[in-house]
Each structure stands twice: as C-alpha cells, then as structure tokens.
Amino acid sequence: MILHKLIYLLLWLCSVLFFVMYRGDLSLQLLIVCTLFPVLLFLLLLWQKLTLSVHLEADTHEAACQDRFYVLIHMRGRCPVPVHYAVVTLNYIHSLAGEPDMLDVHVPVMGSNAQVVRLPFSTPCCGRITVTGSDILIYDPLSLFSMKVKCRDRVAVTILPETDCLQMLPALPAPGDAEQSERFSEVRSGDDPSEIFSVEPYQQGDAVSGIHWKLTAKTDTMMIKHFSLPLDDDILLFVDYRRCGDDCKDTKLLHHVISVYASLSFLLTEQGCSHRLMWYPFVRGGLEPYGCQSQEDTVDALREMLASAPYPTGEAALLGMEELPAARMIYCTALPDAETFMQLSAFAAHCRVMVFCISYEEHPALPQDTCFECYPVYVPQDADGEV
Known part of the structure; x- marks a missing residue:
C-alpha cells in the first residue's frame, strides 16, 4: 500500500512539473484530475464501508474427526460500485490445543449484491473449534486508502471423538x-428418609416436612432432620x-x-x-x-x-x-x-x-x-x- 502511494505521489509531482513547464488548459486539467482523484476514491471507499455488512455462520454445529465443515462469510455490499480488494481476518482456536491462530481471506466484494465465501475446516482431534471475526480491511481500486469494517461474530463447532477404541x-x-445401595455419603445430605444425615436448627429455606417434632419440643427450638444421600x-x-x-x-x-x-x-x-x-x-x-x-x-x-x-x-x-x-x-x-x-x-x-x-x-x-x-x-x- 505504501508503494502505491509513493507511485501516485510521483505521478502527481510529474503533473505539477508538467503544469509548470507547459502552461495551458491540458496541463491544468491534468493537475486538477490528479489532485481530486484521490479525494473521489476516499469518498467512494467511505460509501462502500458504510454500506457493507459482514457476518459469519457455520454450516453445522457438530462434526466428527476428519470430517470437513465450512465457515460461511456472508458479505453484502449495497454500493453499486464493487470493492476492488478486501481482506477478512478470522481468529480461530481449538479447545484442546489452546493456541489461537489467524487466517486472512482475500476477496473482492460485488456491488449491490450478496455473496458467500465458504472456508473449509477439518481437524483430526476432538474438541471445540471457535472462529471469531476481526476487522475487515477494504481498499480502493488504486490501494491508496483502506478502511476497517468491524465483524465480531463468533461461531463454534464441536468435534466429537471416535468410539472405535x-x-x-x-x-x-x-x-x-x-x-x-446401602452406602451413604458421609459429607453431604440427600433426600433418602431411610437414614438421617444430621439434625440441625431450622434455617431459612429448609423444608417444613423435615421438622423433628420430638426434639423441637424438648429443646424449644425448631430442629430439622437432614436425610442421607445414597x-x-x-x-x-x-x-x-x-x-x-x-x-x-x-x-x-x-x-x-x-x-x-x-x-x-x-x-x-x-x-x-x-x-x-x-x-x-x-x-x-x-x-x-x-x-x-x-x-x-x-x-x-x-x-x-x-x-x-x-x-x-x-x-x-x-x-x-x-x-x-x-x-x-x-x-x-x-x-x-x-x-x-x-x-x-x-x-x-x-x-x-x-x-x-x-x-x-x-x-x-x-x-x-x-x-x-x-x-x-x-x-x-x-x-x-x-x-
């Protein structure tokens, strides 16, 4: 992109030199065109940015190891002038690997139309693949300017393991x-009335059906029976x-x-x-x-x-x-x-x-x-x- 700017700057300097050395309508018109053309490209790119929408979608939410699935990039441009060049950046991570990676997709965007870009994914390991959209860069036809279109969509596909081991x-x-079972937990209470886990004073939220009436009458305090967990x-x-x-x-x-x-x-x-x-x-x-x-x-x-x-x-x-x-x-x-x-x-x-x-x-x-x-x-x- 810097090279394109330097080349265009050189052309603009040549038009200035041509106007200085050969005064006339032609040299003036050439200088005006070379000066205003980048402004028009910038305004066109701004129009394309404001009318471009991008979102992600997966063709499935579940796949098997080695099976191919696709992440779909839906792009819709409402500007009649197509985007000459766009770079879609995606971040993806495999839950078992834990290390994120990045993928750049270079595509043009059609004008006043919708398009779908299908990206194939496949992995030999089970886990969960999460793909997240990042900034999308669009460029003018001469690659003098670039603008960002945000896409924060996230899709996730679960990869199930084999069961042939x-x-x-x-x-x-x-x-x-x-x-x-005749085994009961020694650390947690449950709802089996055949065994009593503990008897404790009433607390808010305890079931009234668990009141130990005899002990309550003796202690003059409402006591609750907590049953055992089998x-x-x-x-x-x-x-x-x-x-x-x-x-x-x-x-x-x-x-x-x-x-x-x-x-x-x-x-x-x-x-x-x-x-x-x-x-x-x-x-x-x-x-x-x-x-x-x-x-x-x-x-x-x-x-x-x-x-x-x-x-x-x-x-x-x-x-x-x-x-x-x-x-x-x-x-x-x-x-x-x-x-x-x-x-x-x-x-x-x-x-x-x-x-x-x-x-x-x-x-x-x-x-x-x-x-x-x-x-x-x-x-x-x-x-x-x-x-």
Whole structure:
C-alpha cells in the first residue's frame, strides 16, 4: 500500500512539473484530475464501508474427526460500485490445543449484491473449534486508502471423538445389582428418609416436612432432620481432562484419552450398565457427575466437556474429591502422576478401581504394587501435523 502511494505521489509531482513547464488548459486539467482523484476514491471507499455488512455462520454445529465443515462469510455490499480488494481476518482456536491462530481471506466484494465465501475446516482431534471475526480491511481500486469494517461474530463447532477404541481395551466390570445401595455419603445430605444425615436448627429455606417434632419440643427450638444421600452402586467413569503438554502430539494424546473415555461409555451403555460420567470442568470449578443411561447422554456430556478448556497440566484433578459417588470407578488418564495414584489408592480401599493409562509407549512405566487394576492402552503416534 505504501508503494502505491509513493507511485501516485510521483505521478502527481510529474503533473505539477508538467503544469509548470507547459502552461495551458491540458496541463491544468491534468493537475486538477490528479489532485481530486484521490479525494473521489476516499469518498467512494467511505460509501462502500458504510454500506457493507459482514457476518459469519457455520454450516453445522457438530462434526466428527476428519470430517470437513465450512465457515460461511456472508458479505453484502449495497454500493453499486464493487470493492476492488478486501481482506477478512478470522481468529480461530481449538479447545484442546489452546493456541489461537489467524487466517486472512482475500476477496473482492460485488456491488449491490450478496455473496458467500465458504472456508473449509477439518481437524483430526476432538474438541471445540471457535472462529471469531476481526476487522475487515477494504481498499480502493488504486490501494491508496483502506478502511476497517468491524465483524465480531463468533461461531463454534464441536468435534466429537471416535468410539472405535474398544479392541484395545480389556474386559470391563460386570453390571452391578439392581438393588438399592446401602452406602451413604458421609459429607453431604440427600433426600433418602431411610437414614438421617444430621439434625440441625431450622434455617431459612429448609423444608417444613423435615421438622423433628420430638426434639423441637424438648429443646424449644425448631430442629430439622437432614436425610442421607445414597451412593449409587454403579460405575463412575472419570476422564483426566488435563493438558498433556503444548506440542501437537500432546494434544493428539489427550484426544485419544477422550476417545477411549467415549468408547467405554458407549460399551457400558450397550451392556446395560448404569454409569456416571465425570471430569474436572475448568469453567465450573467443581466436580459434578453426569448421569448416563444412553448413548445420547454420553454425547450430551461430551458436548458439555469439550465446550470448556482442559485443566492445566500441573493440577491433580482428583484432589478435590472427598469420596466417590459410586461403588466402582474407571479412570482414563495420560498423566499417571503420583498424587493422582495416591488418591486412587485411597478410593480403592472402599470400591473397585480400574485405571486405563493411554500412552504412545507400548510398555509405559506404571506404579507397581497398586491396590487397583491398572491397564496400559497403546496408541500409535501419528506423524507431526497441525491440529
């Protein structure tokens, strides 16, 4: 753009020199045209800017790994003169990779018409791809001036993982009995009247049906019974949703962890096993089980999990758990650190724990003499490439 300005400045100086050396109508008209022409271009560009609208749209909100989807750039110019040259800048980020990237699209804009630019996207890793519009630069035909048209639209597409990792996995535990669990939480109250969790003075919001009348009459203070929370005798499927590193291969390793996690949930559903899905949601900042009765429930849970960024690598996800809300646990991880395995050993004293360690190594180094079952899951390392 600077080169174009310098060239035009040189032409304008030549017209001035021509007018000085050869006075007459022709030289004067040439000087006037060379002087006013940039002004006309500026006014035309301003008109085009005020009448140009741009917004983004995705052709789908969900796709599978390696599937191609499109981000559509809708551009409508109401000025009859087309925009000679425009640069649309898009920022996009993959939730597992965490590093934003930028894409420039060079297109003309038709006059008094609408057009759609289709940008293909594809990724080998599950996650969430978010594309955000940025400033759009439009130029006059001589590229002397440029103006910005704002576009702050944002589109997001969820990429679901594969569920064909079952051939790499050992046999899963059999479904639990259909009988009601006799295990109750020691730290949280619930709504099971068969057991009383605690009796405390009435507070605003407590249910009147929980009043302990005998104790209230004795203490002359309204006392409320808090019932117990039963721990379901089912399977808890926990994924270690932490970053494995900053490289592309580390992002793909986390993708394999999630694929194994989804495959296990699908298999449990097919076997009729009641199970719960759990991960450390970075956005919510707490541990919440996700009840799963069908494959649709699994997909819904994956959507919710992939919508948030993975937890930082250095944090042990299980340290915030006081107890397991299930009788058996299946844990999927690519980071078998000492803190997590210590917590798993504590859980294994009260329930059955199975650990799947996903690794690029066929024989990874795993802790020995653990009180839970630990299985390595080998995944072949792909060639380096973009996520």
